[in-house]
Amino acid sequence: MDVELIRLTKRYGDTIAVDGIDLKVRSGAYCCLLGPSGCGKTTTLRMIGGHEAVTDGDVVIGPRSVGDAAPAERGTAMMFQSYALFPHLNCRDNVAFSLRMRGRPKAERRARALAMLDLVQMGHLAERLPAQLSGGQQQRVALARALVTEPKVLLLDEPLSALDPFLRVRMRVELKRIQKDLGLTFIHVTHSQEEAMALSDLVVVMNAGRIEQAADPRTVFERPATAFVARFIGxxxxxxxxxxxxxxxxxxxxxxxxxxxxxxxxxxxxxxxxxxxxxxxxxxxxxxxxxxxxxxxxxxxxxxxxxxxxxxxxxxxxxxxxxxxxxxxxxxxxxxxxxxx
CATH class of the missing domain: 2.40.50.100 (RNA polymerase II/Efflux pump adaptor protein, barrel-sandwich hybrid domain)
Structure with missing residues (x-):
């Protein structure tokens, strides 16, 4: 599903965190919001998902303006940096939890949760608690939990930052595979140039609340628009x-x-x-x-x-x-x- 940001702005008092940005992410694309800490990328992601109120401008997902809609009404799901798994629930029940809150029958939610765990290659560990998993395994469970509600757009807030370098590369491959298999729109926040280049169809380089350049990875690297992009991309x-x-x-x-x-x-x-x-x-x-x-x-x-x-x-x-x-x-x-x- 297409995602369009129209003059999207976020202010905290006198501080402008996101400064009137325009962006269109086509349906089925893998988009990375890239930039240094404090550039506005996570705030932008949270406004898309409805976890942060929009000061000015609008968010359009598919045919609908959703700038004032609740998170559950947007067709999005958020995968947080901390994973935020329930420590007392096993993997299957962690994944099924949002379906339980929506009143889905027990048999349906268990079957759907197991299917999602199989998708992320964690079905064999469905009965384990989060404390019994490695960081990479917890990340896969968090991904399955985000996907189980069948969102049209998946929002990922630095999902690989807590992993060691070797596992980070493996999980990049897995994220790209899952995104292509499901045909979803992924919008992924990262400060890693290598991660953005490896994953995305569209790289959006942000600085001081504005978009410096939005293009495919090769164009951003071969033809940076500004001095900031050239230096930040490296x-x-x-x-x-x-x-x-x-x-x-x-x-x-x-x-x-x-x-x-x-x-x-x-x-x-x-x-x-x-x-x-x-x-x-x-x-x-x-x-x-x-x-x-x-x-x-x-x-x-x-x-x-x-x-x-x-x-x-x-x-x-x-x-x-x-x-x-x-x-x-x-x-x-x-x-x-x-x-x-």
Whole structure:
């Protein structure tokens, strides 16, 4: 089911948490709201689900305006960061609880709960209590509980943040599989760029209550709209030139003899081995870099912000660099992407 936000605004006194945003998420899409802490992404999610009152604007789900509707009337379900499982109920009864509150017959709610546990590969642990489960297993039960009411839109508030890195990757695969199998619209809040890129059809980058860019992951990474997006997504150098700021992907920087005719010398200030690649930090050799600014667009850095170049492991091994080395640095003109001022 489509979800549309129309000039959606949330104020707390004089503080604007969400500042008149417009967004349309198509039916069946996986949308990630991405941004730093305090950017308004969770408040936006809670307004979609009816867990936070709308100050101005509207939320439209399918054909209906639901800005003033109760959560149960919106066709949405929320999966919270804390999971919030009932400690005294086993997995089956945790999943069936919302059906019980809706007065569904016992046989129906048990059968539906077991089907949802099977969907998330937890049917064999239906009789266990939450305390007997790992964090990843609890997360699966919470997901089954959110899905058991057959919502049209599932809202997820940083559902993977409590998991260890290995399990987080596994659960990303599971979330994407379930979303595609059920054909639901998922709206997922995260501060992880990697998570948003891996999961979403639509990445919505937020900053200071506004949307900086909303596009598919490849477009956001290849063609960031603003300096903030380029720096927050990562993997880019944001460089201030006389005719405006540009972003150059770190893996498209050129070092040494291949740096090009406009290359300039730079001193190596960091070398980080990352397995398949090596990240080289360089002094900016007279370039004005735009430092990250979590409250607005990038601004000229006051300190010695490092330029970053990413080399393949093989390329670095063929011409290794060490701290203090001076090397020519440049980039191809076509690798530079113009940013909005």
């Amino acid at each position: 993997g880019h150098n944001v460089i201030a030139l006389p005719d405006g700021p540009v972003a150059v992907r770190a893996d498209r920087m050129r070092l040494g003899p291949d740096a090009g005719p406009d290359a300039r010398p730079a001193r190596v200030v960091a070398v980080e081995y990352q397995g398949t690649s090596v990240h080289i930090g360089l002094d900016h050799a007279g370039l004005d870099l735009l430092a990250p600014d979590m409250d607005g667009p990038g601004r000229p850095s006051e300190g010695p912000a490092a330029l970053t170049a990413i080399l393949s492991d093989r390329a670095f091994a063929a011409a290794p660099l060490g701290l203090g080395d001076v090397v020519a640095v440049g980039w191809d003109p076509e690798a530079a992407h113009r940013l909005n001022a």
